[in-house]
Amino acid sequence: MKWSGIFVGLLAAFAFGAGGVVVKYLLDGGWTPVAAVIARVTITAVVLLVPGLIALKGDLRPLWRARWTVLIYGTLAVAGVQVAFYSAIQTIPVATTLLIEYLAPVALVALAWVRTRRRPASIVLLGALVAVIGLVLVVGPGGGSLDPVGLVLAGLAMVGVATYYLLGDPPEGLPPLALIAAGFVIGAAELWILAPTGLLPVAATFGDLPFIWGPAPWWVPVLIVALGATALAYVAGVAAITRLGSRLASFLGLTEVLFAAVIGWMLLGQALSTVQIVGGVLILGGIVLIRLEKPVEPPRDVVPVGDLGAAGAPITAPISLPHPAAPVPPPPPGEPRGASLH
Numbered sequence: 001m002k003w004s005g006i007f008v009g010l011l012a013a014f015a016f017g018a019g020g021v022v023v024k025y026l027l028d029g030g031w032t033p034v035a036a037v038i039a040r041v042t043i044t045a046v047v048l049l050v051p052g053l054i055a056l057k058g059d060l061r062p063l064w065r066a067r068w069t070v071l072i073y074g075t076l077a078v079a080g081v082q083v084a085f086y087s088a089i090q091t092i093p094v095a096t097t098l099l100i101e102y103l104a105p106v107a108l109v110a111l112a113w114v115r116t117r118r119r120p121a122s123i124v125l126l127g128a129l130v131a132v133i134g135l136v137l138v139v140g141p142g143g144g145s146l147d148p149v150g151l152v153l154a155g156l157a158m159v160g161v162a163t164y165y166l167l168g169d170p171p172e173g174l175p176p177l178a179l180i181a182a183g184f185v186i187g188a189a190e191l192w193i194l195a196p197t198g199l200l201p202v203a204a205t206f207g208d209l210p211f212i213w214g215p216a217p218w219w220v221p222v223l224i225v226a227l228g229a230t231a232l233a234y235v236a237g238v239a240a241i242t243r244l245g246s247r248l249a250s251f252l253g254l255t256e257v258l259f260a261a262v263i264g265w266m267l268l269g270q271a272l273s274t275v276q277i278v279g280g281v282l283i284l285g286g287i288v289l290i291r292l293e294k295p296v297e298p299p300r301d302v303v304p305v306g307d308l309g310a311a312g313a314p315i316t317a318p319i320s321l322p323h324p325a326a327p328v329p330p331p332p333p334g335e336p337r338g339a340s341l342h
Contacts, residue, residue: 005243006244008237008243011236012240013252017098017257017259018259018263020085020264021268023036025212026221030203031205032203033086033090034086034201035204036204037082038188040225040230043222044226045185045187045188048181051177052177052178055177056175062173063178063182065173066171072167073167074185074190075190077183078183078184082187084153084154084157085097085154087150088153093268093270094268095264096138096154099279099280100138100155100157101154102283104162105287105290107159108165111162123293124289127285127288128286130282130289131283131286134279136279137282138276254288
């Protein structure tokens with residue numbers, strides 16, 4: 001059982017890591033980031049709509065009661081993070097963008113510290129410091145020349161991931177799958193409403209595009225990203241959590257960056273410098289330290305922030321997705337679900 005869990009966990013990480021690389025072929029072939037996101041989010045919404053309704057057992061009242069959570073989730077944690085991520089990888093490597101996104105737990109540690117005014121555990125602070133040092137190495141002068149706009153967009157994607165973590169534990173009575181499905185439906189609807197206004201540049205080509213093995217129809221990379229790097233990865237991620245638990249599954253999710261780096265190097269020639277590799281190791285190591293913190297029960301007079309608890313409890317990164325395609329029992333305090341958003 002454990003080995004099968006490890007396999008599907010690695011499968012989810014591979015699917016999400018490869019997804020960003022595959023999207024690059026669409027972007028290089030004339031698709032704008034928004035067009036690519038519309039295609040991915042719309043197809044995923046269609047795939048998850050029926051399972052989401054089944055999870056709700058036909059009762060839409062939980063969705064209405066949590067309408068603001070669902071709206072914010074769909075806007076920032078689905079549509080916003082994808083637009084920012086796809087825009088960032090136009091100018092900076094996929095692996096670098098993912099490493100910056102993976103700093104979301106560090107941002108949430110800082111948020112919990114400010115909101116609760118309670119100092120995080122020493123291991124959490126050490127992990128945050130190590131991760132920040134790694135970030136300096138990845139984006140600093142020694143890490144190579146990186147486009148500033150791409151770095152800002154990667155930072156915005158990190159905010160979207162942090163939002164996902166904060167809202168990832170649905171209100172009581174709302175199944176996790178229903179929240180995710182509704183988020184994709186809302187995200188897709190918002191993007192389709194904005195597209196005709198011209199506020200977001202939308203352009204796509206519908207002929208053959210350069211692809212891994214040569215020219216391929218445009219719908220090939222679109223389906224690979226939507227079905228393989230989203231729907232399949234959701235199912236695999238949930239299966240991994242069921243077999244291994246959310247903490248171990250989240251550690252496996254860290255391999256998403258490794259898969260993205262290797263696939264990006266092999267297919268796109270996006271090799272990281274030695275300094276960037278060291279920085280990436282430090283970022284991932286820092287996140288591991290943060291997730292090693294023992295869950296603590298918050299005092300009665302302190303209101304937890306999402307899944308953070310009082311000291312920024314461990315946060316997962318892939319269902320890798322999110323990192324789920326089936327309802328997952330709520331994790332114990334400090335053991336949030338694993339998930340990644342690509």
